[in-house]
Amino acid sequence: MLSTSDFGQLRAFVAVGEELSFSRAAAALGVSPSALSQMVRGFEERVGLRLLNRTTRSVSLTEAGETLLQRVRPAVVDLGAAVEQVRQSRERPAGRVRVHCFRVAANLFLTPMLRSFTDIYPDIVLDITLDDAVVDMVRGGYDAAIRVGEVIERDMIAVRLGPDLRQIVVASPDYLARHGAPTDPADLKHHRCIRWHWPGHATPYDWEFWDGERWFDVAVDGPLIVNSRDLERQAAVTGVGLAFVVEQMVTPLIGEGRLIPLLQKWSAPFPGFFLCYPEQRQMAPALRAFINQVRGFAAAGTKNVGSSRSEHAS
Template sequence: MPRANANDLIAFITIARERSFTKAAVKLAVSQSALSHTLRALEERLGVQLLTRTTRNVTPTAAGERLLAVIGPRFDEIDAEIESLGELRDKPAGPVRLTATEHAAETVLLPAVARLLPDYPDINVEVVIDYGLTDIVTERFDAGVRDGEQIAKDMVAVRIGPDLRMAVVGSSSYFADRPAPRTPHDLAEHVCINLRLPTQGGLYAWEFEKGGRAVNVRVEGQLIFNSPPVMVKAALSGLGLAYVLEDQVGPHLRSGQLVRVLDDWCPPFPGYHLYYTSRRQPTPAFRVLLEALRYRGG
């Protein structure tokens, strides 16, 4: 295929994946007008419309979806093979792009890359903070990090951290005139700080388990956040009970600023895993990072 045709297809793939001429133009380092001209020329050459354009978004037509599904993975394979040529270097090199929650990035990713990168100066790691269940294939990430219970079954998953536990906490001032809850159902009598889920937009139901019995409770309160660290600060201010990861409040529990309740209803659950698709050949840089992250117990 002539180079011009290959470039036209790359332009189409980028627009279709970004759902935007503006974002695609930035990614390809070309002007929007040049990109529009390229796409029109490709559609005229093929004799079919590939994209539907509105003032708000850009979406592939049926023909565009078909073309994207066929050629998109092929170009991804070419990119991966070119990146894999790094195996011929003395040391792996190139970019690794990951998506993770802020907590996973701080507690697992950052310590690992801090140990790794000084020995591999040609590896670049990008971490995008995201609390949603990101489609790493569509968004072109090398991998994602989530806890073991959230990972789709068709993904390769590698454990990179120890078990995690949740904790229900409130300030000593909050409990000054309130009895501590003894069961999850007692939370109905308390002011709680809610978490809004990024994926569905709903409020997170607090999950508990004891003796094999699982209980989900929808709590009430005046505050709703989409970030656990802010929930901790609100709890420290006496504004209600927060349900967060245990290690996010460890120092506050030890200092007595926060009081933990319902401890026996919060068992450990599978910790963070790195997940990636088996359909894409991992680059040498990714394999080095994977080994640095792999959890070995202890």
């Protein structure tokens, strides 16, 4: 394996071998002729052979030097091109960005920015996994994730994307006409409820309410268990039963009269969605471009969120 000094000396030898002049090679490398001469001499001592013939008027390659130059010149050129490509990637981000995202968050923050992002950064590939499971980002090989604040690891950088959320009980007018409306969370035990199965949990999600002082759970029952929030919402619209959903995702349906909100005084806000990623000293340009784009779209679409700042989620 070449050390850092070995590579520097090899690069110096190639420059002199190509120019056959210490002064011209020194100018190309941005060093003094005396420093360049010392580097080449050190390299010759390292390999144990004379590689250059020097006189006061000329420089020429020895047979060993000519052989070595022909072998190593392509490699040195390729390494230089590779470094330049990486340097240029700072100006033109490229590569793959793996993102883990809660399904509801994808509708709010990813879908609206995909067209613009892919147009601006044609060399970046977004590899997005939509999944409501809380996975270990680092172990799963993800660069970033979008999830609710209460399930973000403490060692992650978290950027708020929107306001706090609320979950509310909703039902269709048809369901309420047939079964009546609950007036208290305890009444839910007598209603047909559409249950959501949170991935990674053994049992369906218990509905959570706030009594003014504390959170409490209600274990509901009903004819349908789903692992899709979209299916849960649509089933509620068709009158299958009551659903417990993120308020933002049903606001249009409530406005159209297709769903009716219930038990709202027991629904309290909780930390909303955050973009999170591991803390790192040197961030890949592609990941930085993705983070900036998501933050920009979130800020533009949420009145009470300005230029989001990095913060650790509690």
